[in-house]
Amino acid sequence: MNILEINDLRIGFTIHGFARDVVKGVDFRIPAGRTVALVGESGSGKSVISQAIMGLLPRAGAVTGGSILFRDPQEKGAVIDIATLPAEGKEIRDLRGGRIGMIFQEPMSSLSPVHTIGNQIEEALQLHRPMPKPEARALIEAMLKRVGFKDPARAYDFYSFELSGGLRQRAMLAMALICQPALLIADEPTTALDVTIQAQVLDLMRDLQAEMGMAILLITHDLGVVANMADEVVVIYHGEIMESGSAEDIFRRPQHPYLKALLKASPHFDMQEGERLVALREARPRAPATPKPAPAPQSRDQRAPLLAVRNVHKTYTTHSSRFFGKGTTSTVTAVNDVSFDIERGECLGLVGESGCGKTTLSKVIMRAVTPDSGQIRFDDGKDCVDILSLQGEELRRFRPKLQMIFQDPVSSLSPRMTVMNILREPLVIHERGDGAEQTARVKALMDDVGLDQRFLSRYPHSFSGGQRQRIGIARALALDPELIICDEPVSALDVSVQAQILNLLKDLQAERGLTFLFISHNLAVVNYMADRIAVMANGRIVELAPRHTLFTAPVHPYTKALLKSVPFADLDRKLDFKLAAPGGASDTRHWPASFKPDPEGEALAHLDLGAGHLVLAKPGADVRELA
């Protein structure tokens, strides 16, 4: 039996008087108790369909044709056409939250910060199943326990900002499922979470589905998640369904070129050396960038690394002044004794879960945050400087050698500056050439990153996310830096655009001989970009190895857990969900004794396993055996 049947659904948006169809005649169905994945890029209309099912379309949008038939398994034979229900009527409100639950991508913003978790869950419960307060409380605590809260009685009174991202998404699940809905709509439920937490939340969703027998509509762009979760797959592109069928059919026998292209555009671990990602839509061709002006004759040892980071420490002191309780001061070690080298011309990947200290480390290198101790030597072949001791004019003259590409292409460009101004600003600050030379340089930069020179007088808002990230890259290139720090440069982009940007970065690196520090939480992306990879956990580098070694022979338990948590877009390699530790991979309690930091015992040290493979463990431990 099908819980939901969508027939020839059309949804139109009217913006500034222009009507536009965003969903153009979509058909699919969701069988009871099964998981259907709706896959597509952003702007494909997948979220709009879920809003239509909930009756929560934005004011500008409306269902213009077709039907959404909901068959409640509790009331045999009754069929409701959601598309015809009045938008704020009682019927649709009874379905929402009662029979159809929904969870969203951003667990931080989907919960109200000024109401307790328990209050928000109870509201949903009382709305659809009124009951006396103590009974409701018992039910909610049972639900909180079920979704993984260790102390549900206390969790009831927590506020969302007191919880980690994973726990917030669990609370959202508890809220969506408290009324035992027949259908759960999950809109990118794990996109904002770390891989190990993602594995846990997906696992929880599968267990709850088995217990409650609900159907799941999983909306995602991640084919790895789809392969591990879905029974049926619907692929949507520009409001039209490209292909649909069982997961078996879709992954083993993809028919439509769009789906094949989608599979090729996402980086994965099995890529051959030198294999390139194939972007869905090839970006406009660009001529190879002009190589960097030849460096001055080398007087010093050529083999010295470009950047040598030694024993960097950074702690933050947090003073939590609870209003009605005792104030406590706690010290968080964000970066703990970190040392590594970046060789000239290489790309060093830095991976780790959120909160592991990788962004703090990048800020320390950029001199945006002052570390407690440590040394960072920068050697560009001409002179060798300690970045941390630079002051005033020296620091200003050093800045051009080190540039950064940011994660969010929207907020990292000033909305009040034209592209010309954005790209010229670094040249003006560092007094490079006169006006005409600067303009010529800016035009050359636009060519280098594959953007049309005619765009120069436009403002950032008129560009897509991928184009904006190209502008960000051009800005970083403007001063001919020696080293570029890329902080999650593609994590805000769609799969297809991601492939274009990654290819662009690779090409630029080859053409101009750039050196990258590439920070990401996405292992597949790092695998595609990096020559060597450093894995960071709890402020320390736990493993550092050449790319191939790290992926084929990881030694540290944290690296292993990370690798095991990455979902593959392959039905034959499903995730082992149960492997993930309860507190995430960085929970040291689950690491074997040889890797566990021990305040009393010997300090951990980096053991050299040969061929540039370092791992953080107890000195003398036979880590090879453990591996």
Next chain:
Amino acid sequence: MLLSYIFKRILVMIPTLFITSVLIFTVINLPEGDYFETMVAEMQAQGEKADMSRVEFLKKEYGFDKPPVERYFWWVTGLLRGDMGYSFEYQLPVRDVVGDRLLLTMIVSFFTIIFTWIVAFPIGIYSATHQYSWGDYGLTFIGLLGLAVPHFLLALIFLYFANIWFGTSIGGLVDPQYLNQPMSWAKFKSVLEHLWIPVIIIGAGGTAGMIRKLRANLLDELQKQYYVTARAKGLPPGKALRKYPLRMALNFFISDIGDILPSIVSGAEIVAIVLSLQTTGPLLIRALQSQDMYLAGSFLMFLSFLTVIGVLISDIALAILDPRIRLQGTATK
């Protein structure tokens, strides 16, 4: 913890008020001369003979022959004892000059604030939930008119039309026979009859400002994911709006209390002059013009005291209402 927080905040108020008092005293004493010299000059200009011996006596009596620092301490210690000094112009203690007017001012301001809230809240909510509708545009237009037209002009227009249409003079706050009478039921009724015009005029600008602020805040909150979550639970739109976005939009409202308290007392000076209201505004302006230093200084100190208290109240209210302020720690870099 809350108590110790309040205690700390009150301790911080001491240096704040001290600096304010120094500033007020300095600014008032900056212009050449003092009240007595102004008075003598005025009398001589009118061809009268000033009683110089009396002026000398008064100067000595109030310490004007002493250095400013000494006079400052004399003034401040008086304030600490609750003695606001003596008004030369009215030849009365400041407390008696301000007393009656303070009460009337508070009545006007209180009703103005209530008027502002009652009008601004529903309109702000309507504008935000019906963004870009004709209703939103119309109400926004009227609100902006209220914001853009100067108050004294509005007051003149009201005076004119009230006289033509109702045949009444609406100047003043009470009928003349109740002036300087103790508060009675009849006087109170007379005040209420006169009250509505100044309340509307003074409230017009504030209302428009508050509508815009509430609309902008609410529009921001309506975009937030947690509002979608609330509706996805099946909450009716009105209830969802009240519990979540409106609650969040209230924060700015509470932090406004700090500004409201002093404005309750100072009133709208210029409107008060045009409408000849017996509030404290005109008094303050006159006192500053004639360098009636104890009246002006003590009154300004009173206003600063209310400002500091208002900020304290809004901070405490915010901390109680918003768990993020109450529970989240502050990080030091």
